[in-house]
Amino acid sequence: MRKKLLKLYDRLYAEYGPQNWWPAETPFEVVVGAILVQSTAWANVVKAIDNLKAADLLTPDRLAGVSPDELETLIRPSGYYRAKAKKVQAFLSHLRERHRNRLDSLFATDLQALREELLSIYGVGEETADSILLYAAEKPIFVVDAYTDRLFRRLGWISGKYHYSSLQEVFMDSLPHDLQLFNEYHALIVRHGAATCRKIPRCGACVLLHQCPTGNQ
Ligand code: SF4
Known part of the structure; x- marks a missing residue:
């Protein structure tokens, strides 16, 4: 599997080149984007992030001072905005209560403990947690998603029901971390x-x- 995965990587890299992900200026922007991208296309997230940037709210301190109604309005382009506003606020509450609003304190934990902590926050599922771990906290964990599942299914490499952790294991067990x-x-x-x-x-x-x-x- 390792050989197959590395070959696939080489082909995709040769075709598309470096992607420079995550498209964000700060780790906090990655966190907010990782929540907002749930069940929506990235283009919609960009509009919501632009609203937050235009209002100069993309720090934990400033965003925590925004009312639920205002937050919902700002992130409305990302869809499911009421639920997502609650999720963003749940993350902010956790950060304030456990880490004095400091992401560097949250990210100081080792990978597995941090993953469990993130998963304990309302609205943070596996894909969101792993996106935060990889792209904001810079911890080596593979993020899989519906695109990965579809591609691997079409290539004939997997079958059966989609399980996030089983698909993730394909990468984690075969590739260098x-x-x-x-x-x-x-x-x-x-x-x-x-x-x-x-x-x-x-x-x-x-x-x-x-x-x-x-x-x-
Ligand atoms: S299904 Fe088509 S587009 Fe997708 S990997 Fe196969 S050949 Fe490419």
Whole structure:
């Protein structure tokens, strides 16, 4: 599997180049983006993040001072804005109560303990926790998502029901735990899933066509 995974990485990297993820200026922006991107396209998140930036609210201190109504209005473009406002506020409460509003204090914990802590916060599931771990806390954990599942299924590498942790294990058990590799690999899969291996795939333009049973059907 290691060989297959590294080969796939090389193909995607050769096709798309470095993705420079996560597209954020600060770790806190990554955290907020990781919550807002749940069940929506990234383009919608960008609009919400732009609203928060325009209001100069993208720090834990400033965002904590915003009323629930105002927060909902600002993040409305990201969809499910009421639920997401509650999730952002739950994260902010946790940060204030446990870490004096300091992300560096939260991120000082080792990977597994930090993952458990993040998962204990309302609204933080595995994909969100791992995105925060990888892209904000810079801990080497692989983030998988619906794009990864779809690609691997179409390549014939997995079957059956989608389980986040089983798919994650494919990467964690086979690849060196290298922060840069994990960062770039996930971003490349997302790029491929958004650009080519879409819901209706563009197999004719796909760099993986020669090895893909779905594309060759
Ligand atoms: S050939 Fe088609 S189905 Fe296979 S990976 Fe490429 S776009 Fe996806």
